Amino acid sequence: MAFKFIRTRTLLPLALGLIGALVILYAWRLPPFETNRETTDNAYVRGQVTVISAQGSGTVTEVAVRDFQDVHEGDLLVRIDDRIPTQKLEQALAALAVKQADLANADQSQRAAEARIVAAQAQMAGAQTALNTAEATLRRSEALLAKGVTTQQALDQSRTAQAQAHTAMEQADAALQVAQQEYQSILVGRQSQEADIRNAEAVVRLAQIDLQNTRVVAPQDGKLGEIGVRLGQYVTAGTQLTSLVPPKRWIIANFKETQLAGMRVGQTVTFTVDALDHRRFNGHIEELAPATGSEFSVLRPENATGNFIKVAQRVPVRIAIDPGQPAVSALVPGLSVVVSVDTGAPAP
Numbered sequence: 001m002a003f004k005f006i007r008t009r010t011l012l013p014l015a016l017g018l019i020g021a022l023v024i025l026y027a028w029r030l031p032p033f034e035t036n037r038e039t040t041d042n043a044y045v046r047g048q049v050t051v052i053s054a055q056g057s058g059t060v061t062e063v064a065v066r067d068f069q070d071v072h073e074g075d076l077l078v079r080i081d082d083r084i085p086t087q088k089l090e091q092a093l094a095a096l097a098v099k100q101a102d103l104a105n106a107d108q109s110q111r112a113a114e115a116r117i118v119a120a121q122a123q124m125a126g127a128q129t130a131l132n133t134a135e136a137t138l139r140r141s142e143a144l145l146a147k148g149v150t151t152q153q154a155l156d157q158s159r160t161a162q163a164q165a166h167t168a169m170e171q172a173d174a175a176l177q178v179a180q181q182e183y184q185s186i187l188v189g190r191q192s193q194e195a196d197i198r199n200a201e202a203v204v205r206l207a208q209i210d211l212q213n214t215r216v217v218a219p220q221d222g223k224l225g226e227i228g229v230r231l232g233q234y235v236t237a238g239t240q241l242t243s244l245v246p247p248k249r250w251i252i253a254n255f256k257e258t259q260l261a262g263m264r265v266g267q268t269v270t271f272t273v274d275a276l277d278h279r280r281f282n283g284h285i286e287e288l289a290p291a292t293g294s295e296f297s298v299l300r301p302e303n304a305t306g307n308f309i310k311v312a313q314r315v316p317v318r319i320a321i322d323p324g325q326p327a328v329s330a331l332v333p334g335l336s337v338v339v340s341v342d343t344g345a346p347a348p
Contacts, residue, residue: 036262036344042314043253043271047333049225050244054235055213056080067226071218071244078229078241082214089207096200103197106190113183120179124172127165134158134165222246249331251283251319253339254293256312262343263288269319271339276330278338282322285341289316317341 062079065071141158225243229235251271255263269283292313294300319339321328 037340037342038255038259038263039338039340040253040255040259041336041338042255043251043319043337043339045249045273045331045333045335045337046252047249048246049333050219050222050246052077052216052219052241052244053237054078054080054216054239054241055237056085056210057236058082058084058214058234060229060231060233060235063227063229063231065224065227065242067224069224071222071224073218073220075218076215077218077224078216080214080216080235082211085207085211085214089204089211092200092204092207096197096204099193099197099200103190103193106186106193110183110186110190113179113186116179117176117183120172120176124169124176127169127172131162131165131169134162138162216241218244220244220246245333247329249321249328249333250286251321251337251339253317253319253337253341254314255317255341256314257292258312259343260288260315263317263341264343267341267343267345269339269341271319271337273331274336274338276327279327281325281328281331283319284322285317286320287318289318291315 058080060078061081062076064076064078071077138158138161141154144154222244225245227242229239229241235241251269253269253271263285265285265287267285269285270280271283272278272280292315294313321331
């Protein structure tokens with residue numbers, strides 16, 4: 001009996017020591033517990049948290065949603081007093097109508113100038129015909145006078161008619177040039193009026209945008225955060241109204257650089273979520289960051305001077321969450337997770 005007691009007292013510490021050694025070997029993944037599975041608890045659920053802000057100034061006349069409400073793209077979130085933007089739009093539309101009327105008058109003036117050019121061209125053609133007739137008559141009178149058939153008076157009359165026809169021709173030519181210059185002036189003025197219309201149309205579009213900005217709507221489907229605006233509050237451009245979290249989720253796991261060997265895009269990942277009683281989910285590696293996390297920090301470490309202590313850097317790894325899993329909708333951005341990757345598994 002005494003021998004049994006002594007043996008039990010001897011074996012108990014040995015068993016406890018063996019268990020402790022095994023625990024240490026397992027914790028440090030030393031033989032016989034070597035594994036290709038890499039694990040990190042420096043991992044979090046991520047999502048596209050979008051800040052919804054006002055794009056104009058005014059008094060809030062309606063808050064159409066509540067905290068943490070599910071919304072769809074285009075749903076009204078907040079309405080801002082639209083009286084001033086509405087009047088500005090009416091003013092811009094009226095100014096555009098005036099410019100369009102001016103352009104219509106310019107069209108009428110252009111058609112009138114074209115008609116005057118046609119009339120001046122016809123007058124010039126008539127003057128040219130009259131000049132040709134007068135010159136022919138003058139030549140005949142000169143020939144007849146040389147033969148003694150006509151009188152000097154008739155020749156003088158022919159010369160006078162030819163001079164008058166030449167003067168009429170010059171007047172018709174001058175009238176045609178004036179009509180053409182008026183037409184060119186109208187064309188130049190029309191270009192200016194068309195530019196005025198484009199400017200007025202731009203003012204109308206800006207007024208329409210300002211009016212649309214009085215209705216703050218959801219840019220996409222998702223779940224709202226806390227509503228940071230109240231009825232009657234005066235807001236300005238940039239005032240934060242609420243936040244929108246779309247349904248898409250993913251995991252960012254920050255593995256040590258010593259854990260990356262064998263890690264490939266597409267490898268299967270399992271992770272547990274602390275907030276869901278360590279529930280297990282599946283995913284796969286989607287991307288590996290192009291640099292360590294320290295390279296993206298505002299104050300990057302400079303190791304070129306002073307004493308140096310080597311610190312294992314961490315590399316962010318993006319993990320896609322496999323769809324169709326129960327309770328996956330309960331994953332919200334910011335939750336802590338524990339990620340495990342079998343680096344020995346082949347990537348698809």
